[in-house]
Amino acid sequence: MLRIYVWGYLAFLAFPILIITLFAFHASPALTFPFEGVSLRWFADLWADPNFVSAFKNSVIVATVASILTSILGTMVALALIRLSPKPRAALSFISFAPIALPGLFIGASLLVLFDRLGIYRSLVTVILAHTLFCLPFFVEAVRSRVAYFDLDLELAARDLGATRWQAFRLVTLPLLLPTIIGGAILSFALSFDEIIITVFVVGEQSTLPFYILSLLRRTVTPLINAASVLAIIFTLLVLMLAGTVLWWQARREKSARIGEGVVG
């Protein structure tokens, strides 16, 4: 019974992805069965569309920069959380978590007003800033649990053994937090890559991938949407796999360095 439920649940989750993927390779523009043969024509069409190529490129740029910015800011928040005593820590956690509960519409609209007031033109820069704002609470939430049991004595021990503040951070705190930070960065990348609601408000002339897909939808229902979505999915999966490989490789390198015993400090 449980087994059936689990399979049903997985099917429910994966079904839309399967359908979209299936029709992305459909030879005919019809989004209905029966299936009339396999083709890559929609992908070719997409690739021929300069709007798609630039939107895709923009999304990669935005997601990359936004996740890096988020990681830096978020790590600083995490370091503060490590040092705070329980009460202010709970307060800061709550405040940084609060934007998650705000509707994206609200954030988008207020950013639109803010940028307008400050005289900042809407461009990829405003999108990056908005996405950083959007991702930060998720990042902090993702690293919070790891930070909660970080032993501050580790930093003191490093200082005691001759490390300056900076060395203690670089040699002890950062390596220990790095897997968590990378995890948060990947999450931020994925969130930014398909963010649409806030983007609608702050985007300039340069479009992002979700925005491009949305604008396709506004004209007609075209199979191009399927192809673009499939590409987005594949790209996200690739990023996740890459990150996983990096982490795995890093663990392996540490292990072999340990066996070789030749680590130079």
Next chain:
Amino acid sequence: MSTTALVELKSLGKAFGNFVALKDINLDIQRGEILTLLGPSGCGKSTLMRIIAGFEQPSSGQLLLNGSDMVALPPEHRPVNMVFQRYALFPHLDVFDNIAFGLRLKKMPETEVRDRVRKMIDLVQLGPMADRWISEISGGQSQRVALARALVNEPQVLLLDEPLAALDLKIRQLMLAELRRIQETTGTTFVYVTHDQDEALVLSSRIALMDHGRIVQLATPDQIYFQPNSMFAARFLGETNVIEGIVTSIGKSKIHVTMSDGVIVSSQNATSIRVGDTVNAVIRPEAVVAIADGKRTATGPNSFKAQLKSVVPIGGRLMATALLPDGTSVRFQQPRLDSQVNFDSGSQVQISWPEHVVSVLPKET
């Protein structure tokens, strides 16, 4: 070698807001000794240690090392290393790299680093563990790594913050012996923080007994055990009998304390007591001798008839409580060779103790 103390604390104080953590601490730490800071939690011993390590700044007073002021030095520049209570070993490094951490920061050539780490690993008997991750070793082994990681830097002072608190009893006893051996081998000055009187008594050259941010008594373990200078000291270290009385005379070498059932005589030095004061005479249970009544009659001071209230044999020892006629209870302890000596509850005994074991202390401190 100069004759001054290695570390000198001069009227050192520390306050956190309104809370006074340390008050007027004066303490000289001698080269090569094991000085224990002993006291209940919250007495300021850990704060004092963190000030020596450089993690906290004193609010007032001086901290000297080899005669020169150390207060302005950040922890990384102090020739002092610490063994943390929960070890604080770096989980992303293996045993070897943990121990090598301090040497590599000093940019020591790698061959020399390996040499010194190897020697240290041998000293703390961790030979086969060098390649293990920190998560792969036991508590006792972690303790050894923490010791090695600190000692490899050849600190002038090694600070140990309750280093055995996280270990179970058997390993704790083993590690106590190990600490002694390592201290004797290296000759390093140890400052040892603990709330455990047994650890302090076994390990220390001297004990600084602390309470409420002050050093209550600074003395050798024997002095502090047999001649406590306050009720706090008497009660904190081991079990004691407390008998209330009034000082009737203070002679050259003897103090007489009169209580309702007789006179107690002490040959210890009088400290801040005067004739007429209500005082406590303090006697350790193991200093009390009991014999079955009738074999000898009670004569003279420090000898009393008493009635046994309870007798508890604990293997080779006998723990018993006797009541003096006025109802004061006296606990005593003696070795039990076999069941020949049969003290029964309710029977009459005669208890006595020598003069030199009696400490006469002001009643309230």
